[in-house]
Amino acid sequence: xxxxxxxxxxxxxxxxxxxxAEGIIxxxxxxxxxxxxxxxxxxxxxxxxxxxxxxFFNLFSYLRFIEHEYLLTILDLGKDNGKPYIVFAxxxxxxxxxxxxxxxxxxxxxxxxxxxx
Numbered sequence: 001x002x003x004x005x006x007x008x009x010x011x012x013x014x015x016x017x018x019x020x021a022e023g024i025i026x027x028x029x030x031x032x033x034x035x036x037x038x039x040x041x042x043x044x045x046x047x048x049x050x051x052x053x054x055x056f057f058n059l060f061s062y063l064r065f066i067e068h069e070y071l072l073t074i075l076d077l078g079k080d081n082g083k084p085y086i087v088f089a090x091x092x093x094x095x096x097x098x099x100x101x102x103x104x105x106x107x108x109x110x111x112x113x114x115x116x117x
Contacts, residue, residue, distance in 0.1 A: 007031075008080045011039050011087065021045075028087075037075060038088040048082055056084050 006013050011028040017038065018025040028039040042056070057077055064074045076087035 008039065008041075008085060009078055011037065013039065030087075035089075038072065038090065039085055040088065041080065041083055041085045044083050046083075048079075048084065053079060053082075053084060060086060 008028075010031050012031055014027045014029060016024060017027050021043075023040050023042045024044060026039045026041075028037050029035065030037055048056075060074065060077055064077075067073065072088040072090050074086055075089050078085055078087075
C-alpha cells in the first residue's frame with residue numbers, strides 16, 4: 001500500500017514549494033512518466049461539498065484550454081480525500097517571492113516586474 005502522505009494518485013510529492021491559506025503547492029513527479037510537475041491542493045482546510053467540487057472542476061476544465069507564455073499549463077485535475085488538486089507543468093518554476101531584485105532603486109522596480117518570465 002502506498003504512503004498517502006507522499007503520494008496523490010499518480011503523483012509522488014517531493015517537497016512543499018509554497019504553503020498559504022489558499023492552498024499548498026508541491027513539487028511532484030508523475031510516477032508513470034517521471035515528469036516533474038507542480039501539484040496544488042486548494043483550500044485543504046475547507047470541507048468541500050460535491051456540488052462545490054463539481055463547480056470547481058467545471059471552471060478549471062475550461063482553463064485547461066488557455067495557453068499563454070505567462071500561465072502554467074494545467075495537466076490534470078483531481079481530488080484527494082475530498083479536496084481538489086490541480087497539476088501544472090513547469091518544473092523550473094521560480095516563484096515571484098523567490099525572485100531577486102537587482103537593485104534597491106525605486107526606478108528599477110517597474111523594470112523588475114516587466115522582466116518577470
